[in-house]
Amino acid sequence: MSLNKKRIAVVLSIIVIAVVAFGLYYSLSLYKGLQSLQKTSGNSPFSDVIASEEEAVEPPKWLGTEPVNVLLMGVDARGNKGNEIPRSDSMMVVSLDPVQKRIHVFSILRDTYTDIPDHGKNRINTAVTHGPKTAMRAVSDLLGIPVQFYVYTDFQGFIKLVDAVGGVDFYVEKDMTYESKADNHEYDINLKEGEQHLDGKTALQYVRFRHDALSDYSRTKRQRDFTNAIVEKMKSTTSIMKLPTILEEVSPYMDTNLSVNDMWQLASVGYKSKMEASEQIPPTKLLEEKYVGRAAVLGVTSSKDLQDYVRDILEADDSEPAETEDSVHQ
Numbered sequence: 209m210s211l212n213k214k215r216i217a218v219v220l221s222i223i224v225i226a227v228v229a230f231g232l233y234y235s236l237s238l239y240k241g242l243q244s245l246q247k248t249s250g251n252s253p254f255s256d257v258i259a260s261e262e263e264a265v266e267p268p269k270w271l272g273t274e275p276v277n278v279l280l281m282g283v284d285a286r287g288n289k290g291n292e293i294p295r296s297d298s299m300m301v302v303s304l305d306p307v308q309k310r311i312h313v314f315s316i317l318r319d320t321y322t323d324i325p326d327h328g329k330n331r332i333n334t335a336v337t338h339g340p341k342t343a344m345r346a347v348s349d350l351l352g353i354p355v356q357f358y359v360y361t362d363f364q365g366f367i368k369l370v371d372a373v374g375g376v377d378f379y380v381e382k383d384m385t386y387e388s389k390a391d392n393h394e395y396d397i398n399l400k401e402g403e404q405h406l407d408g409k410t411a412l413q414y415v416r417f418r419h420d421a422l423s424d425y426s427r428t429k430r431q432r433d434f435t436n437a438i439v440e441k442m443k444s445t446t447s448i449m450k451l452p453t454i455l456e457e458v459s460p461y462m463d464t465n466l467s468v469n470d471m472w473q474l475a476s477v478g479y480k481s482k483m484e485a486s487e488q489i490p491p492t493k494l495l496e497e498k499y500v501g502r503a504a505v506l507g508v509t510s511s512k513d514l515q516d517y518v519r520d521i522l523e524a525d526d527s528e529p530a531e532t533e534d535s536v537h538q
Contacts, residue, residue, distance in 0.1 A: 243468050244459040245359075253293060253360065253463055257339040267344055267356045272473050275305045275522065278466075279347050279358040280435075281336055282366060294362075295333040298415070298431055301347060301355065301489075303522060306477045312522060313435060313486035314351065315428040320490060321498075321505035322350050331505060336360070340465065350508075351489065352515030353522070357466050363395075365461030366415075367408030369438070372454040375407045376437045384417045425488065432486035443479060487521060490514055 252258065270276045282298040299316040318333035325345045327338055335346040340358045348355040361369075370376060379402070386397040397413040406414060415434050418427040466474070494514050496507035508514050 244455065245462050245464050246466065247463045254339050257293065261339040261341045267348070268354050270356045270470065273306060275303060276357070276474070277353055277355045278302045278474070279344055279355050281343060281358060281360045283336070283360070283362050285362045293337045296336045296343070297333070298428070299332065299347065300431065300435065301351065303353070304474065304477050304481060309481040310484045311478065311481045312484050313432050314489045314518065315432050315486065316347065316350070316489045317424055317428060317506055319424065319504070319506045320350070321500060321507050322346060325349070350514070351518045353518060357464065357470065359462065359464045359466070361458070361462045363412060365458050367412055368457045368461060369454070370406065370408040370411045372450070372457040373438070373441050375405050376411060376434070376441050377403065378406050378414070378434065378437055379403045380414060384413065386417065386419045428488055436483055436486065439478070439483065485521065489518070491517055
């Protein structure tokens with residue numbers, strides 16, 4: 209073998225070793241990052257309620273071939289003391305069908321008045337204060353579908369996620385302003401209409417804004433729309449390469465019952481799937497504004513009709529999409 213050929217062989221060998229080493233490092237970093245999202249009892253935000261949920265009914269195990277439903281809970285932890293669990297500021301269910309390769313998102317109005325398992329009736333945003341299993345059961349009973357997993361985060365986790373993926377190019381549909389004097393203006397909202405690049409803080413302003421005529425109704429739609437934008441950004445090659453760094457950034461602010469294997473499977477399903485629709489729960493046609501004592505809440509006129517509504521959306525054939533009045537195109 210000539211000297212030049214030997215040099216080429218050595219260089220190629222070094223490149224191969226470097227690629228393999230990087231692959232191993234990437235895989236190990238990614239595994240550790242995913243593993244860190246599932247907190248132990250000692251550092252879980254739910255450490256004070258874990259014992260009370262030990263006897264709770266476990267959700268059905270996901271085998272990877274049937275539809276799976278994940279409850280996303282965003283909380284506002286400002287002003288909370290110690291290990292006190294705040295009420296959920298937003299609740300969304302992401303439903304993935306690995307066979308049909310479809311994704312549906314349901315955002316639940318936080319003032320929906322419903323049964324909280326073992327705790328009577330209350331607004332659904334109180335369910336998480338009794339623990340994640342209680343929240344999953346409450347949402348499962350409301351929608352009539354099994355909820356196998358949850359992901360829990362607060363304002364800072366949301367900000368870190370958006371910043372870690374490099375922000376999102378997004379169209380803000382109108383001017384949005386609100387002053388938060390109680391927080392020394394840290395969470396003021398000041399957005400202008402138009403296409404723009406939202407970083408973590410401005411994205412939080414967008415998904416939190418509810419100071420208009422439709423209040424929480426329009427806010428949940430904005431949250432669904434922005435979730436779709438984040439999902440698309442996460443699918444980008446740049447973000448995939450940055451996953452270990454992204455996980456390192458958001459891990460301190462998140463908790464989940466997803467195992468690393470579950471996360472791998474979900475990531476694979478999500479990457480191959482198409483976003484079909486996003487809906488408000490309860491839909492406007494099944495809403496009933498009422499008072500419980502002096503508290504204004506949102507009732508459901510028919511639990512059966514609500515569950516039928518959810519089932520019809522999930523089971524609709526691609527050629528005949530379900531007709532909904534609260535879809536992403538409303």
